[in-house]
Amino acid sequence: xxxxxxxxxxxxxxxxxxxxxxxxxxxxxxxxxxxxxxxxxxxxxxxxxxxxxxxxxxxxxxxxxxxxxxxxxxxxxxxxxxxxxxxxxxxxxxxxxxxxxxxxxxxxxxxxxxxxxxxxxxxxxxxxxxxxxxxxxxxxxxxxxxxxxxxxxxxxxxxxxxxxxxxxxxxxxxxxxxxxxxxxxxxxxxxxxxxxxxxxxxxxxxxxxxxxxxxxxxxxxxxxxxxxxxxxxxxxxxxxxxxxxxxxxxxxxxxxxxxxxxxxxxxxxxxxxxxxxxxxx
Amino acid sequence: xxxxxxxxxxxxxxxxxxxxxxxxxxxxxxxxxxxxxxxxxxxxxxxxxxxxxxxxxxxxxxxxxxxxxxxxxxxxxxxxxxxxxxxxxxxxxxxxxxxxxxxxxxxxxxxxxxxxxxxxxxxxxxxxxxxxxxxxxxxxxxxxxxxxxxxxxxxxxxxxxxxxxxxxxxxxxxxxxxxxxxxxxxxxxxxxxxxxxxxxxxxxxxxxxxxxxxxxxxxxxxxxxxxxxxxxxxxxxxxxxxxxxxxxxxxxxxxxxxxxxxxxxxxxxxxxxxxxxxxxxxxxxxxxxxxxxxxxxxxxxxxxxxxxxxxxxxxxxxxxxxxxxxxxxxxxxxxxxxxxxxxxxxxxxxxxxxxxxxxxxxxxxxxxxxxxxxxxxxxxxxxxxxxxxxxxxxxxxxxxxxxxxxxxxxxxxxxxxxxxxxxxxxxxxxxxxxxxxxxxxxxxxxxxxxxxxxxxxxxxxxxxxxxxxxxxxxxxxxxxxxxxxxxxxxxxxxxxxxxxxxxxxxxxxxxxxxxxxxxxxxxxxxxxxxxxxxxxxxxxxxxxxx
Numbered sequence: 170x171x172x173x174x175x176x177x178x179x180x181x182x183x184x185x186x187x188x189x190x191x192x193x194x195x196x197x198x199x200x201x202x203x204x205x206x207x208x209x210x211x212x213x214x215x216x217x218x219x220x221x222x223x224x225x226x227x228x229x230x231x232x233x234x235x236x237x238x239x240x241x242x243x244x245x246x247x248x249x250x251x252x253x254x255x256x257x258x259x260x261x262x263x264x265x266x267x268x269x270x271x272x273x274x275x276x277x278x279x280x281x282x283x284x285x286x287x288x289x290x291x292x293x294x295x296x297x298x299x300x301x302x303x304x305x306x307x308x309x310x311x312x313x314x315x316x317x318x319x320x321x322x323x324x325x326x327x328x329x330x331x332x333x334x335x336x337x338x339x340x341x342x343x344x345x346x347x348x349x350x351x352x353x354x355x356x357x358x359x360x361x362x363x364x365x366x367x368x369x370x371x372x373x374x375x376x377x378x379x380x381x382x383x384x385x386x387x388x389x390x391x392x393x394x395x396x397x398x399x400x401x402x403x404x405x406x407x408x409x410x411x412x413x414x415x416x417x418x419x420x421x422x423x424x425x426x427x428x429x430x431x432x433x434x435x436x437x438x439x440x441x442x443x444x445x446x447x448x449x450x
Numbered sequence: 451x452x453x454x455x456x457x458x459x460x461x462x463x464x465x466x467x468x469x470x471x472x473x474x475x476x477x478x479x480x481x482x483x484x485x486x487x488x489x490x491x492x493x494x495x496x497x498x499x500x501x502x503x504x505x506x507x508x509x510x511x512x513x514x515x516x517x518x519x520x521x522x523x524x525x526x527x528x529x530x531x532x533x534x535x536x537x538x539x540x541x542x543x544x545x546x547x548x549x550x551x552x553x554x555x556x557x558x559x560x561x562x563x564x565x566x567x568x569x570x571x572x573x574x575x576x577x578x579x580x581x582x583x584x585x586x587x588x589x590x591x592x593x594x595x596x597x598x599x600x601x602x603x604x605x606x607x608x609x610x611x612x613x614x615x616x617x618x619x620x621x622x623x624x625x626x627x628x629x630x631x632x633x634x635x636x637x638x639x640x641x642x643x644x645x646x647x648x649x650x651x652x653x654x655x656x657x658x659x660x661x662x663x664x665x666x667x668x669x670x671x672x673x674x675x676x677x678x679x680x681x682x683x684x685x686x687x688x689x690x691x692x693x694x695x696x697x698x699x700x701x702x703x704x705x706x707x708x709x710x711x712x713x714x715x716x717x718x719x720x721x722x723x724x725x726x727x728x729x730x731x732x733x734x735x736x737x738x739x740x741x742x743x744x745x746x747x748x749x750x751x752x753x754x755x756x757x758x759x760x761x762x763x764x765x766x767x768x769x770x771x772x773x774x775x776x777x778x779x780x781x782x783x784x785x786x787x788x789x790x791x792x793x794x795x796x797x798x799x800x801x802x803x804x805x806x807x808x809x810x811x812x813x814x815x816x817x818x819x820x821x822x823x824x825x826x827x828x829x830x831x832x833x834x835x836x837x838x839x840x841x842x843x844x845x846x847x848x849x850x851x852x853x854x855x856x857x858x859x860x861x862x863x864x865x866x867x868x869x870x871x872x873x874x875x876x877x878x879x880x881x882x883x884x885x886x887x888x889x890x891x892x893x894x895x896x897x898x899x900x901x902x903x904x905x906x907x908x909x910x911x912x913x914x915x916x917x918x919x920x921x922x923x924x925x926x927x928x929x930x931x932x933x934x935x936x937x938x939x940x941x942x943x944x945x946x947x948x949x950x951x952x953x954x955x956x957x958x959x960x961x962x963x964x965x966x967x968x969x970x971x972x973x974x975x976x977x978x979x980x981x982x983x984x985x986x987x988x989x990x991x992x993x994x995x996x
Contacts, residue, residue: 183559183575185648188688188775191888192895208995209648210563212571234559235815235924239574265814265921283779283812284908286899435914 174298175225179207179216181244184234189261193229196287197294213240217247220256226298227257229290230277237264242275249276257297259290314393314401318424318442319357319364321390323377327356327369334358334365348421353377355421366392366421390428390438398425398443405429417443453499457492460504464488464516473520478839486839488520491846501746502851505841509749511742511854512842513800514765519838524796525803526828527604527769531556531581532815533924534932535591538581542596544818550825552803553596553634554604556580557614562649564610564983567932576929579815580606584936585978589617590624598622603634604679604769604803609651611638612660613982616970619672635676635725635769638664641702642681644878644993646688646887651983654875656990660965661706662713665720667966676725678706679769685883686729687775689891692740693857695729697864698874698883700747704865705874707756717756721763728801730792731773737792738844739853741799744768747858770796771805777812781907782919785809790827797837798844804828814921881996936978943976951975952985959989 178194180187187209194204205223207216220228230241241260248254260272261281269280278297281290324330327345334340335358343357343364352375356367368389370378380389395401398417406412411430420426420442429439451459478486489512491497492504503509506516515521528545530553531538542553557580560572566584567576576582583589598621607614615636619629640657643650650657661678668677682690682699690698703724710720726744730737748766752758772792777785786809793806806824808816816824832838844850871877878884897903904910925931951972958968972982 182573183563183565183571183649184579185559185643186687187648188891192689192892195888195892196895210571234575235578236559236574238926243573263812263814266918267921284905286909287895288899 172298172302172304174202174227174295175205175223176202176227176229176294177205177207177216177220177223177225178229178231179211179219179244180209180231181211181213181216181240182232182234182236183210184232184236184262185209186233186262187231189233190229190231193231193261193287193290197229197291200288200291200295202291202294213243213247216244217251217253220248221251221253225256226301227259227294229294230258230260231262232260232264233262235263237262238268238271241272241277245276255301257294257301259294259297261285261290314395314441316394317363318392318394318440318444319366320388321366321368321392321440322387323380323389324367324369324386325381327354327367330367331356334367340365344422346421347371348419350418351375351377351420357422390440392426392440392442395441395443398427398441401441402427410434417441453497456499457504460492460507460516464506467516468521471517471521473517474522475520478520480836486836488517489841490843494846497846502845508753508761508764510745510765512845514745514767514802516841518800518841519797519832520841523832523838524801524828525552525602526550526825526832527552527554527803527805528821528825529554529556529604529606529771529805530821531558532579532922533577533581533928535581535583535588537925539592539594539596541818541821542592545821545825546596546601548822548825549829552602552604554805555592555606557605557607558582559649561614561979562607562609564613564651564979564987566936566978566980567929568936569980572929574929576932577924582928582932583614583617583979584932585939585976586617586620586973587935587939587976589614589621593618593621593625597627598625599627599631604637605634606637608637608640608643608647608649609657609660610979610983611636612664612966612969613973613979615664615672615675616966616973619970620974629672630674632672633674635679636664637681637727638678639681639702639706639727641705641874641878642684642699644996645685645698645702645883646690647681647684650993652986652990653993654879656959656986657993658706658709658875659713662710662715663964663966665710665723666713666715666964668723669715669719671966673723675723676767677720677723679725679727680706681727683727683729683771685887686731686773688887689775689894690887691890692731692733692736693860694864694883694886694890696740696744696747696857697861697868698887699726699728700744700751700861701865701868701874701877701883703748704751707752708873711756717752717758718760718763721752721756721758722760722765725802726766726768728768728770728796729773730770730796730799730801732776732788732792734791734795735844735847735850736853736857737795738799739850739857741768741770741796741801742842742845742850742854743858743861745800746854747861767802769803769805770799770801772796772807774807774811777807777809778905778908779812780912780916782809782813784907785812786823786827789824790831793827793831794837797831798842800842810919810921813919815924817920817922879996884996939976939978947975948977948981951977952981955982956985956989959986 194206340358345356352371354369358365410433414427417425425443427441502511505513559575561583668675680703682695686695745766749764752764772789808820808824810820868877
């Protein structure tokens with residue numbers, strides 16, 4: 170049976186603005202969570218005690234008065250002191266961007282700034298709780314990619330480009346192969362844990378051929394290493410990310426690959442890339 | 451009296467009035483040199499004179515004064531305050547130099563909830579959303595070199611309103627300004643704190659007593675002071691729609707009137723000093739209509755229900771602030787445009803004073819530059835657009851008049867419902883308004899999230915990789931500094947006098963006498979906000995929410 174997530178929404182300090190706290194409480198309830206709202210003017214002690222007593226999975230702290238830098242870390246400290254630091258804590262309110270790294274360094278999992286859709290907050294909490302409990306999520310936000318598998322660089326000619334990488338930089342050429350599905354020839358160059366992939370077009374109408382005609386040689390794509398590529402694609406699609414390949418295609422080195430549409434990813438062309446188990450080992 | 455006669459009388463009266471309060475210009479005209487008349491429409495055959503009245507006349511649909519902004523622009527009153535009293539004093543003097551015409555004090559949350567800066571509950575909050583005031587010493591620093599006989603000051607203070615008003619009177623006295631020369635406003639509206647804003651201390655009954663004590667005290671001692679600012683602003687910010695803002699504000703107003711009458715005051719003795727405070731939100735015409743409907747509703751209620759005789763009791767005068775919750779954190783410069791149209795609706799609705807929000811308020815407290823742009827927005831509306839050159843220019847618009855009528859109707863339905871529940875106090879205690887507001891606010895949120903309502907730059911027309919603007923930071927050491935200051939004060943003041951005054955306050959709280967004179971003596975003895983409210987907490991108990 171699926172676990173029902175319990176969340177405490179709390180207003181630390183003296184701030185009386187609870188429109189956001191009330192809205193997020195109801196939105197999380199509508200999402201299927203059990204929500205306890207503390208009401209106004211809670212001390213960090215009261216919040217930590219309530220969270221432990223109510224045995225919640227997560228706490229949402231809301232503060233619009235500017236007291237967050239003092240009160241949020243105090244809640245974290247108290248949770249830790251009482252051995253309850255497995256509770257996922259997120260925050261929201263009027264919180265300047267520059268304070269967010271500090272709060273995250275104190276253990277706040279995420280700070281949601283004004284304008285965040287409530288469903289995004291709900292999904293984040295759900296995923297964080299499921300991850301903590303080792304439950305695989307069905308509708309949470311996408312599982313993060315695990316590594317940079319390689320960086321793709323478009324070149325006019327492998328023969329002309331390779332000497333720079335191998336002779337000047339002194340890197341190791343791993344393999345050269347043709348990839349019929351993309352009408353390209355690629356050279357993998359090993360660098361630390363990852364690779365550079367030099368890509369030469371085999372015909373002018375291939376994606377790389379068109380890229381070079383339009384923009385010249387240069388960095389073409391970043392490949393993110395994932396496992397279970399089809400479910401990663403499904404998750405991204407569910408979150409509104411446009412995919413160029415909605416099902417994986419065969420890439421170089423026997424990998425399964427799929428490209429994301431750059432319009433969804435701030436103009437960077439990303440490739441999801443799943444290597445076969447043998448390759449990984 | 452027939453319509454033409456009324457109009458003639460109005461014209462004569464207005465001309466007469468102008469001898470004392472002349473208009474800004476001899477002649478108002480457009481860029482094409484078309485003369486702008488003071489008033490349009492009233493001479494028309496079909497003019498509904500009973501419904502609209504004439505400006506400055508019952509039922510005040512068209513404005514609370516005859517010449518409105520042709521005589522004097524609205525008061526430009528920017529809400530400000532942060533950090534220490536000294537810093538805020540600097541910001542006030544800056545705003546006055548920049549042409550602001552009234553002050554508006556923001557207090558920090560500990561002050562608003564009656565805790566001193568060294569109270570454990572004050573942790574992290576000192577000086578954050580406003581200025582920290584612990585004792586008369588801080589108030590003296592806050593108002594240093596500001597001539598209190600010349601500026602009017604609005605103070606956003608509710609549960610401890612008596613204490614802060616007493617401090618203001620005491621500082622003025624030290625400046626040599628008598629209390630009857632002081633003008634300004636205290637918010638003093640506890641009902642909307644229970645409903646929407648959250649800075650309550652005491653339960654409703656003693657809270658209402660503190661309020662009516664202020665009404666009575668000011669009537670004789672500080673006659674030019676607005677004793678309350680009945681606020682729809684925060685109700686709207688909490689998520690209400692325009693009709694709910696209108697209805698719940700007026701319902702609260704009626705509760706204060708009833709409480710004052712019950713305390714033995716005469717309607718015409720306190721009603722002229724009641725002021726209102728509304729929100730100027732995004733839907734332009736609806737906002738204009740709301741302000742007009744509010745004036746008409748209040749006038750009818752005061753005259754017909756309560757039998758007030760003094761026209762000043764019928765007049766709803768109001769302050770407006772543009773809607774803080776309409777500001778986006780994304781692309782903050784767009785907020786300047788939102789603020790401009792909201793401010794325009796307030797001006798076309800006939801506001802007496804106006805605060806325009808700064809563009810960066812969804813991110814932090816405004817920087818000096820943002821605060822200046824906000825003030826300039828009002829100055830541009832006043833001096834460049836000509837919107838202030840005739841009275842109530844939107845009157846007679848089919849749309850605006852129809853919206854005005856409809857808002858009045860919906861609000862009246864709410865009023866009837868609240869009355870059935872036993873009035874605003876008991877409706878608040880039953881959580882009725884809170885539930886209605888939450889319902890509307892959640893519906894709005896859903897509409898924004900599914901794209902039915904578009905917020906430019908937030909759920910549509912977004913941009914990637916926004917640059918983060920520079921934000922104002924409050925001195926993080928302030929809490930400690932303020933604690934040290936308080937410690938020094940406590941070791942240097944006359945402790946016996948303090949204890950004696952606090953005991954006098956305690957027994958007064960147990961009795962029936964007006965608490966204002968006692969509180970005034972307390973603040974003059976340098977009792978702190980926390981000490982005074984502490985005694986009252988012990989005597990009155992605390993409100994803990996619904």
